[in-house]
Amino acid sequence: MVTRLNQTDIDFEARFAALLSGKREVSEDVDQTVRAILEDVRARGDAAVIDYTAKFDRLAVASMAELVVTPQEIADAVNRVPKEVCDALQLAHDRIAAHHARQLPKDDRYTDPIGVELGSRWTSVESVGLYVPGGTASYPSSVLMNAVPANVAGVKRIVMVVPSPDGVLNPQVLAAASIAGITEIYKIGGAQAVAALAYGTAAIAPVAKIVGPGNAFVAAAKRRVFGTVGIDMIAGPSEVLVVADGENDPNWIAADLLAQAEHDTNAQSILITDDPGFGEAVAEAVERQLTRLPREQVARASWTGFGAIITVEDLEGAMPLVNRIAAEHLELAVAEPEKLLDKVLNAGAVFLGRHTPEAIGDYVGGSNHVLPTARSARFSSGLSVLDFVKRTSVLKCTPETLRALGPAAIALGEAEGLSGHARSVSIRLNL
Amino acid sequence: MVTRLNQTDIDFEARFAALLSGKREVSEDVDQTVRAILEDVRARGDAAVIDYTAKFDRLAVASMAELVVTPQEIADAVNRVPKEVCDALQLAHDRIAAHHARQLPKDDRYTDPIGVELGSRWTSVESVGLYVPGGTASYPSSVLMNAVPANVAGVKRIVMVVPSPDGVLNPQVLAAASIAGITEIYKIGGAQAVAALAYGTAAIAPVAKIVGPGNAFVAAAKRRVFGTVGIDMIAGPSEVLVVADGENDPNWIAADLLAQAEHDTNAQSILITDDPGFGEAVAEAVERQLTRLPREQVARASWTGFGAIITVEDLEGAMPLVNRIAAEHLELAVAEPEKLLDKVLNAGAVFLGRHTPEAIGDYVGGSNHVLPTARSARFSSGLSVLDFVKRTSVLKCTPETLRALGPAAIALGEAEGLSGHARSVSIRLNL
Structure with a gap:
């Protein structure tokens, strides 16, 4: 049974506050392990990276040269990916590039009324490390979402690291890297890869910033090297908030809620509606669709653990709740979404109308899918070109x-x- | 004796690399103490804040109401600050506001060639906490540098916290707060103030982001509450890099190096010059001026501990060194500074020509003096309006x-x- 809240209930505020403050993530305490790995790589360089790669990825090599992904490997991977998928990745690439090109900030030099020259001057980060997870969370779309803004920003060197457990690499990830023009790729992962990028080794020159998602070890390593290098946000489990009136097809909205829930057992899908009957119809549709979903187990755990259906008096009046939730993804499935959009203060990305499922934004919309989670849309933004440039102020x-x-x-x-x-x-x- | 490096020395690269990687800051391990304070404030709220304020600031009160700075206290403080200083703060305020107004990002809504509507929509952070240190590091200029960009961004609520050890507040800080229009001020500090801002108490509503400098306890607390709220960068000791030819007055350049050194024994002042004789003249001028400096002891410790004079073949060819140093403050004291500026890739703020001492930027230039330290200009920027807004992407x-x-x-x-x-x-x- 999914959690149900009704704005008219006496205990609504308490239950809504509990929904907001509920912890969805148990943070593994891996900090001491990570600290030791970082220190070891800093001290021993490539030798340490090779040792940890043998240990954690069961990939034994004699030298770093064997951990370099070759042009031939990339070409082979591209050939193994179905043309339909390659074409979709190329479309995604081009749309992401076009959208992000509009984010490039402009230099501003001017002379003020008393004759002082001032200015803001933007330069790209010189080198960026892109972490790509191995295994099932290895998504080609995420390669594009991280690499393309860096390219648009003018980053000269993008280094990709991706673990290859037992020597296996995801060909889709290499295809995405190829489309993004990434040529420097190493088969390494975990805290050892983060350390190599941050401190540099004989084989790998250090970078100025590290971006990309990873597991608890990668996240802890990024936190620790922050300062030595820049890092992007540390993403938490994904979430969607769907604001829908009763005129929607309950099956469409159920599909959207499940698209989020299937990510992770800690993902969160919330529906806010002004039509109690519609809310029940969605709940039933979710149950029906769950049984047909390949990732049923994950999605069911997320939906029953963290999902919620909130019934409100009217949708416009519910916008303060929407702003308190500050969702990573917000769908406004109503006839006039712009009216509600005007009242949105906190959200990572907004999907307008009945024909914009959030999954379009994950892949081919053009906007970035790396977005603030866990209510951090109250104070932060999704990944953009601005994450790969920095501003120098000028005074004369x-x-x-x-x-x-x-x-x-x-x-x-x-x-x-x-x-x-x-x-x-x-x-x-x-x- | 200050460190001297010459680009033609055989061991130059090794010594320069050592200068770059040298740790200037001993990080105090206060994390466990801070963790306990945060948990206590989270659990006990105002009562805990009152207890810690009595303990650390020797300021015993019966209720939070006594820790509120009243309009009368602000008015009294303004009256105690010399008119000359109030006028200077007002000038600084107006110039900072004018410069930062140019940083406001614009919304971008458009329809792409196939008819998809996309956009980026900027909204201000709803509420911001501004930490102001007590004691000698309590600077009115920093109040303006943090509060004005927030005002320009449209932040609706700015809450200032400033400890008042033994009940004493710096009237200049209150005068700056008054000029910046801050009305909600509490006499609290340390990790307990950070906790109150992040979690909220009965008396203090929580904020979405916390900015401003502080001691090791405040920095550790900010790191810990990051995620619950946003934070600004954690600033390290200040630094200046002066690139100067032999046509400068050695006394002027020595004064600039000392203006940085007087901040903190861990501050760093570096001169790069193409004229060895000029370098020696500056070294002598520093020694002469040091004896007349009120903060001689601090400045001398910084200069002998971390200062450096680097002699290079030619200044344009030395710009790669400048970019590796990635200084917080960079002075280009040459006849044609724009030629060198074109090659600056990493710097927090650049001061052009012989008549722009860095201190102008600290106070009344209009640009922000909260800048990336410790080489982080390679991947980050100074404080700006962008730190008080966030972007929501829109797709339809x-x-x-x-x-x-x-x-x-x-x-x-x-x-x-x-x-x-x-x-x-x-x-x-x-x-």
């Missing part, structure tokens, strides 16, 4: 403008007890 | 565009083993 005074601004700077330097600050100004003004 | 398909994109999404969903994803599309296409 003339003798005249320094004379105009100098006295205020001197006053503040002295007021803060920083006479040396004041002195670096006054010495230029012969004060 | 029609039945026709879903028919166009759907098959590719279905192919990728099936290829990734996510049939539920594929099903949420195919069900709408009667496939």
